[in-house]
Amino acid sequence: MVDADVRQGCMLAPDSLATGMDWLLERTVESCSTGVAFGQSSFTNLDFADDVSLLAELLKLLVIRLETMASEAASLGLEVNWQKTKVQALGMQGGYAINH
Numbered sequence: 001m002v003d004a005d006v007r008q009g010c011m012l013a014p015d016s017l018a019t020g021m022d023w024l025l026e027r028t029v030e031s032c033s034t035g036v037a038f039g040q041s042s043f044t045n046l047d048f049a050d051d052v053s054l055l056a057e058l059l060k061l062l063v064i065r066l067e068t069m070a071s072e073a074a075s076l077g078l079e080v081n082w083q084k085t086k087v088q089a090l091g092m093q094g095g096y097a098i099n100h
Contacts, residue, residue, distance in 0.1 A: 020076055021047060028054070028069040062087065 035044035
């Protein structure tokens with residue numbers, strides 16, 4: 001039996017996770033490089049540890065990113081928790097501000 005758990009307090013664990021998440025996000029956003037613009041800056045994702053927010057101007061682009069992320073995560077032995085996955089729409093639709 002192989003035990004692949006990381007012991008609590010392991011000094012390598014944060015770096016191991018960060019390296020894997022950086023690789024995963026790089027592979028995810030390169031499939032669809034456009035992000036969300038805020039002024040002169042453009043963002044494709046926001047992440048902290050194992051929490052990720054993927055950003056896209058259109059829902060269809062977001063779906064592509066989510067599918068790519070799930071596929072690439074599987075190659076690392078990780079999986080997207082679809083029960084915790086949420087989509088939030090921000091912006092204007094038909095002249096009305098939306099936030100749901």
